[in-house]
Amino acid sequence: MSRLARVFTFGGTDDSPARLRRLMGMSLGLIYLFYPLSDVTDGRVSGAQAVWRVIALAVFVAVYLTVVLGPRDLDRHPRWMFALLGVATAMGAAFPLLFGSSTWLALAVYLAIVYAMALQPRRALLAIAGMAAIVVVDGNLIGADGDMLWTLLLQVVTLGVLFMSVRNTRVLIDQLRQARSEAVRLAAAEERLRIARDLHDLLGHSLSLIVLKSELAGRLSEQASPKVAQEVADIESVARQALVEVREAVTGYRRRSLADELDGARAALAAAEVAPTIRTADTPLPADLDELFAWAVREAVTNVVRHARATRCEIELSYDEAGAVLEVTDDGRAGPYGKAPGGGAGSGLTGLTERVNAAGGTVVAGPVTAGTGFRLRVTVPRVPRVPRVTGTTGPGLTRTPDADRLTA
Known part of the structure; x- marks a missing residue:
């Protein structure tokens, strides 16, 4: 966006275009401030009195512009700005009496506008x-004309409101901008969390399989078995697939397929010499x-x-x-292993629990019997509900007694 475009819109990232825009908007209104000089221009006042009137109006305009072009933070104005507002108010009240001319009463209209823009609504009404x-x-x-007083009163009230x-x-508009910025920040944080969680899940599985294949x-190789070449080829295949999955996870296009995962689980368990069912x-x-x-x-x-x-692993899905x-x-x-460094649930189980919790389900993890076996149970109702969180192993995770074995 060009600088000229930012001047006439609410765009722009710095305050300079905003100040220039405000100055251009006020320039037409400032023309009416020269009415107090009408006594000078038509020759009714001359000499020292004319000089003092010009100086007085110049001082008021300077103070007025300083306040209007000050910081835009409408709720946190600096103290010096309120001090200048006090000075401007004193001039607006004193100059009509000092110079004895009703034309100087127009200063009150400008002060009402400034107060309306600078103060909270209740205080602004009092100032108006x-x-x-x-x-x-x-x-x-000063004996001003009644019609003129009513006109000025109407302008003070209507323009102030x-x-x-x-x-x-x-x-x-400022609140909307802040809300939009916050929404963008939260979306970015959520996307970073998604990528971190997906990368952990993807690489944890693939790298575990690579380690198993490498050990095998x-x-x-120590036995000079002809199967070495096949195992090395499997390692290369798994590594390539892991790279593809990481790329897909980062771009957000990957969708997990349950059928593919069950096939992969069968292969991974077999490679680890665990009989799958x-x-x-x-x-x-x-x-x-x-x-x-x-x-x-x-x-x-x-x-x-x-x-x-x-030696055995059973997977049941209904x-x-x-x-x-x-x-x-x-x-x-049955554990304990796979815990996070702080002793809580590992990031894998925590990430899974977050997903299930978001779907209205629950995760229960714990040993099958004392010291033997481990069971992970995931339940998601057909009609989503707000899950109840019991236990302390992670957000939305229900932990059975003595459930010490958690995933990394």
């Missing part, structure tokens, strides 16, 4: 009433639940592969009128 009182009192003291509306509009390839009922799921439970399967299987030291339920159970050790 004060300006109206100055017009009435000074006008009666009008510019109070202008001020309120400016306040609303190392053992086979997968049972599904009444699937496929709706698109939103399909993606959610795909993440749940990936997180649960990653936990089993990394930490459980299990979907009926009540909703969808996923259970992942292994016969490995």
Whole structure:
């Protein structure tokens, strides 16, 4: 946007165009401030009195412009501005009496406008009433014409109320800008959180599989097994796929497929020498639940592969009128492992819980029996509800007694 365009719009990132715009808007109104000089221009006043009137009007205009072109923060004006307002008010009340001319009563109109723009509505109304009182009192003291007094009173009130509306509009515009900036900031923060969470889930699963494949390839190489080449090829394939998934997650185009995740879970468990058992009922799921439970399967299987030291893993998924339920159970050790450094839930389970919680569901994690096995249960009702949070392992996470084994 060009500088000239910013002058005539509410755009612009600095205050200079705003001040120039305000100055241009006031320039037409300032013409009426020269009415007090009519006594000088028509020759009724000359000499020293004429000089003093010109100086007085110049001082008032200087103070008026300083206040109007001051800081735009309508609710946090500096103290010096209110001091200048006091000086301008004193001049507006004293000059009509000092020079004995009703034309100087027009200063009260400008002061009413300034107060309407500078003060909160209640205080602005009191200030406008004060300006109206100055017009009435000074006008009666100098014997001003009655019609002129009524005209000035009408201008003080109407213009004061009008510019109070202008001020309120400016306040609303500023608040709208702040709200828009805050919305942009929150959206950026949410997107960063999404990327961080997706990268953790994607890389945690893929890198775990790479580690397993690498360890297996190392053992086979010691035995001079012909399967080494195949395992190395698998490592390369998984690494390439992880790179693709990271790119897709960053761009926001990736959508988790439950069927693909179940296939990947079967392969990852087999590579870790864990016998998989997968049972599904009444699937496929709706698109939103399909993606959610795909993440749940990936997180649960990653936990089993990394930490459980299990020999068997069962994955059961059902979907009926009540909703969808996923259970992942292994016969490995019950914990504690996979905790975050602070002792709470790891970021993987926390991220999964946040997703399930947002869908109105719950996550329950805990050992199957004392010291043996671990179960992760994800439940999402068909009709979303506000989940109840019990336990202390993470937002929206329900932890069963002695549930110490959490994912990283």
